[in-house]
Amino acid sequence: MNRIKILIADDHLMVREGLKQLIELEEDIVVVAQAGDGKEAIQKIIQYAPDVVLLDINMPVMNGLEVIKHLKAEKIEAKVLMLTLHNEVEYLFKAVEIGVKGYVLKDSEADVLIKAIREVYKGDSYIQPNMAAKLFQKMNDHAEKTSTCEKLTKRELEVLKLITEGLLNKEIAHKLCISEKTVKNHISNIFKKIEVSDRTQAAVFAIKNKVVDVFDR
Numbered sequence: 001m002n003r004i005k006i007l008i009a010d011d012h013l014m015v016r017e018g019l020k021q022l023i024e025l026e027e028d029i030v031v032v033a034q035a036g037d038g039k040e041a042i043q044k045i046i047q048y049a050p051d052v053v054l055l056d057i058n059m060p061v062m063n064g065l066e067v068i069k070h071l072k073a074e075k076i077e078a079k080v081l082m083l084t085l086h087n088e089v090e091y092l093f094k095a096v097e098i099g100v101k102g103y104v105l106k107d108s109e110a111d112v113l114i115k116a117i118r119e120v121y122k123g124d125s126y127i128q129p130n131m132a133a134k135l136f137q138k139m140n141d142h143a144e145k146t147s148t149c150e151k152l153t154k155r156e157l158e159v160l161k162l163i164t165e166g167l168l169n170k171e172i173a174h175k176l177c178i179s180e181k182t183v184k185n186h187i188s189n190i191f192k193k194i195e196v197s198d199r200t201q202a203a204v205f206a207i208k209n210k211v212v213d214v215f216d217r
Contacts, residue, residue, distance in 0.1 A: 003030045004121045007050035009041035009067070010034075010083075011059045015106075019054065019083075022110055029117060038062025042070060045078050052121050057084045057091060068098050081120045083113070092131060096204050102126040103200075119168070125200035129166040151193045152211075159186045160211060164203040 006023060008016045008031055020031045033048045035041035039061045045053060057064040064082060071078050081102035082095050092103055102120045104113055108128060116126040152160065155176075162172045169187070173180040187199075196202045205211070 001028060003028050004117065005030060005032045005048070005051045006054060006117065007031075007033045007035065007041070007044055007048060007052075008054045009036075009038070009044075009059065009064070010054075010056040011036050015056075023114070023117070026114060029114070036060075038064065038067040041067050042076075045071070045076060051079065052117050053078050053080045054083045054117075055080050057082065057086055057095075065094055065098060068095075068100060072099060079120050079123075081116055081126070087131065092127070093204065096127075096200050101198065101200065103131060104128060105131070124168075125198045125203075127166065127200055127203060152190065156186055156190050156193070157211065159183065160190055160202060160206050163187070163190075163199050164206045 006029060008019050008023075010016050010019070013036070016034045016036075020034070023029050023031055032050055033044040035044045037060045041053070041055065041059070042062070044050075055064045055067060059067075062070070064084070068080055070076075071080075079101050080099070081104065082100045083104050083106060084091070085106050086092075087105055095103055102116045102125060104116045104126070105128065112128060116128075119126040158176060159172060162175060167175065169180050169183045173183045176183070187202075190202060191197065194202065194205050196205055
């Protein structure tokens with residue numbers, strides 16, 4: 001069985017050890033390395049080539065956002081899942097804009113973190129639904145939909161709303177009574193029309209442009 005290799009980057013040893021114990025309760029996930037600052041994280045990413053990097057924002061030497069920017073500049077492949085105490089909208093936007101694949105708060109339930117790890121590992125994105133709601137709440141109430149939004153069909157808007165709520169393809173298919181393949185086709189079309197490359201960016205786009213109301217559930 002191929003296990004998901006994890007690197008944990010956090011400046012608190014107790015946090016790293018606690019996460020390691022929690023994560024390794026899962027048979028298909030293993031922690032291969034730890035780092036206590038941003039510079040060490042980059043070195044360990046290059047050395048161990050983890051499948052998913054759990055990265056804190058506030059770290060000495062280089063913070064988490066600086067680490068991601070460096071990885072992109074040096075074209076070092078890494079699927080980053082931001083694990084942080086910061087629940088402010090500004091941090092989430094900055095993270096998404098520079099390519100973070102997932103964003104989970106440290107006070108989340110264990111199953112949320114494990115789900116996020118598996119989604120990011122598969123190449124998908126994951127943002128906690130409550131963070132998406134927080135994003136929406138912070139947006140300008142008078143923001144208008146862009147002309148790009150008008151290109152989306154009614155069904156594509158429905159799919160986009162469910163993406164924003166954090167549903168996976170299988171869950172969207174069940175909710176809309178369509179096949180998972182059809183869901184994938186809709187998502188591909190949505191990405192092309194709004195010019196994004198993953199679910200996280202699509203969800204942020206939807207919230208910024210008030211395409212969906214995440215409180216209407």
